[in-house]
Amino acid sequence: MELDEVGHYVNFMAEGAEFDPCSEEPPQERLYQALREDEDIAKKFVIITNTHAAFIQFLEENEDYWQFFDEGCMKWQSCITLMAMSEYYPVRIRAVDASKLIAHQLKHDSNPNVRAACVSRSTNIANELMHDEHRFVRAACALQSESLGLALMHDTDDLVREYCTKWEACAKNYVEDTCEAVRWHSICRHPHLAKCFIYDPSPTIRKLCFHKDTALVELLKDDADNDVRMKILVEHPEMAQYYLNDENECIRNIALEKLKAREMTAFTLTH
Structure with missing residues (x-):
């Protein structure tokens, strides 16, 4: 492939064409190989x-073609430097991911991503x-170190605090x-903190507590919420006997079914 052909191939791809009447070789394959083998062609492509609006739109709709950058252009440091100037922010992100120097150059980029x-x-x-x-940026900061997580622990944005839960020092302060x-996320990331959340107002959280720490079943077996008791019964069939007299008819019926199933299994094993 010659340098002056690159623009033709870019236009060809942007139009979604898959066949080039001027070549027997599939155009995408020819360009892909050229990007991997020739730095000058790769630079021209980038x-x-x-700034090619139609190609950017094409790339946005056809993620498979990222391989032209990932496996082709990004072989060359010169291309990575040029990618940092792309109008399409995902291309700039790839340049950042490939170079800490570019990360410092683009740290004040207009796009929060x-x-x-x-x-x-x-x-x-x-x-x-x-x-x-922007909350995305602060959330990313919270993941970088415990000290940053603690500094952002009381951020007004829920997403930022959610990211802060990576650190136990933050998570244990989120009970309320x-x-x-x-x-x-505090419980999911630090299951040993589950006991701190057993009085949470949300049944969903209380169910998560005993799911992450089975020792909490005993503390939650008489929970006021039917769904919590039902979840305990489903995950711990050995509690069937206990729930035979539950105030909820559905729970009583399921407890009876599970008890009969256990008795049937025991009978089968002994005969």
């Missing part, structure tokens, strides 16, 4: 596609952007958090 990607590349960038106006998702 320069053209950085790019800034968040920069944060993930450097704790220093995270420290600098921890008060970013107003956001159920924050409390949920």
Whole structure:
């Protein structure tokens, strides 16, 4: 492939064409191989596609073609540097992921997704952007270190606090958090904290507690919510005898079924 053919192939792909009457070889395959083998062609491809609106739209709708960047252009450092100037922010993110230097260059990018990607590349960038106006960026900062998580622990945005739950020092302070998702992730990430949440107002959270820590079944077996007791019975059939006299008819019936099933199994095993 010659340099002056690159633009033709980019236009060809942007139009969604799969056959080139001027070549017997599939155009996508020919371009793909050229990107992997020739740095100058790869650079020309990046320069053209950085501002090629139709190609950007094509790439947005056809994720398989990211391989032209991932397996072709990104073999070359010169291309990665050029990708940092793309009008399409996912291309800039790939450049950030490939180069910490570019992460520092793009840390004030207009797109919050790019800034968040920069944060993930450097704790220093995270420290600098921890008060970013966008929650995605602050959330990414919270993941970078426990000290940043603690600094953002009381952020007004639920998503940021949810990310802070990565750190036990933050999670144990979320027992009374107003956001159920924050409390949920606190337990999921730190199951040994489940006991702290057994009086949570949400039945969903209380069910999660004994699911993560079976020792809590005993503490929650008389829960006021039918769904919680039902969930205990379903996950712990050995509680069937206990629930035979439950106030809820459905729970009593299921308990009886499970008890009969256990007795039938025991009978089969002994005969």
